[in-house]
Amino acid sequence: MRRDLLQFFYLFSAILFVMGLRGLSHPRTARRGMFLAELGMLLAIIGSLLHHDIIDYRWIAAGLALGTAIGVPMAIWIPMTAVPQRTALSHSFGALAASLIGISEYYRHGAALGSVRVGVIGIEVMLGSLTFTGSLMAAGKLQGVIRGYPITYRGQNVFNLSILAGMLGLIVALMFMPHATTAFYAMVGLATFFGVLLILPIGAADMPVVIALLNSYAGLTDAAMGFMLDNKIQIITGSLDGSSGFILSVLMCRAMNRSMTNVLFGAFGKVQEKPAGELEGKKPIRQVSIEEAAELLGTARSVVFVPGYGMAVSQAQHRVREVADVLKGKSVQVRYGIHAVAGRMPGHMNVLLAEANVPYEELYDMDQINSQFPETDVVVVVGANDVVNPAAKRLRGSPIYGMPILEVEKARVVIVCKRSLAAGFAGIDNELYYGDKTLMLFGDAKDTMVKLTAALKE
């Protein structure tokens, strides 16, 4: 009887989770949606606490208390720029939990499980272990604890694939010999190692794809845990998470015009000693002073800011918003054009601008803003480079050829705020800088914005 009741709890929380995620279709309904999801989680937890197997609540209480004590500070105090690391770290915690439960199941039942169940446990623990270390690595690279540079060596892909084959081979072997504990723990070791290897060749700027992919793995791990414990709510949420992460990683790949295989095995941004600086010297660049820039902005009818991760790094988003405020006071229309891969995780730039009190109606994604550029008077590019490089459209053979870009060159004037003429992540020169309509405003982004605000107020 109590078992049936528990299933109803789970069914209800599954419904609440789906409704919660649906709320995220608009910022207006998002918080209410999350409240529903929280309610769903609470129901599932209360239901599980009534599970007939539980005889002792001490360890449970300790775990809940400790987890809360760690989770709350991790959510409240970290800066918004560090949200990608936090997310990656959370994926690793979730995966660790799943793989530990899998190990415990195998330890408890061992050979009594039968081949199919052992196979399920094997897959669950494999996914959990590799997501655990993979996410830790990703978090480390994002935080800068580990070098963000892609690490490659000869035969890397062959080596990785053979480890993958080794793990799968061990799982199949376990299905025929469920009592072979050594094989099981060897597989766990290999999976833990494999997670590290998987992230080594991936550069920091490819992290949007990787975090989304790890999100997907974490979901699949959860679903596998549901299969293992025959628990439907875990299967449902795991499947939801898995598809969410997968959709996001596909979107990110598309935004860079690269295939998933290329991101995972291509080690992009490595030593791209392309003929950079080829254009330099041939065409003159035009510089502009703060006063002239302020004059242009102040007399414009519409201005679009195009921020890149460089803006976030120098925490210039608040200063950008101050410039925007002054402009709005002069009844200039202000918008922000945001490329999907600006930032270190999907949607990151939107969060950073929202934090700087930019209203979300002013945030436009690429498809929405590209048609608006021809009617825009001034575009201000702050800390973005590759995502506004027209070479992506024109220069066949360029590493970023085919990547959808923000077509800022269609605006009447483009002001580029930049420290120097250094190349972007892809290591290629940006022909936008030499365009007829382009004016370069050299200097630190934050500084420049402060000076612009002052000049505009005069």
Place this chain on the structure above:
Amino acid sequence: MKGVHVIDVGLIGDLYVFVLAGFLGYQVISRVSPLLHTPLMSATNAISGISLVGSLVVAGAGYNRVSTLLGFVAVTCSTINVVGGFLITDRILKMFRAGGPGAAGDGSKGAR
């Protein structure tokens, strides 16, 4: 080969649930606004803390000492995700504000 051919009936039912939930997920997630992709990730991260329900049982059932210990660690990790994930999602969503009257040029367009 004998054992492998016996397909678990429970697993097949689970497979149905998994595949259908995947389709549902695809539909729901496709509609999420690109504005909110970061909170989407922290929200799915919080929800994936559902591994807590499995961990609770292992930590509290007293199967054996090793299982209890592993269960305790798993409960801790999952709780971090649930509590931290929902808290930070709400913190992020709170920042997404509509512009006040007259603040933005054209309102409804950007929020699709």
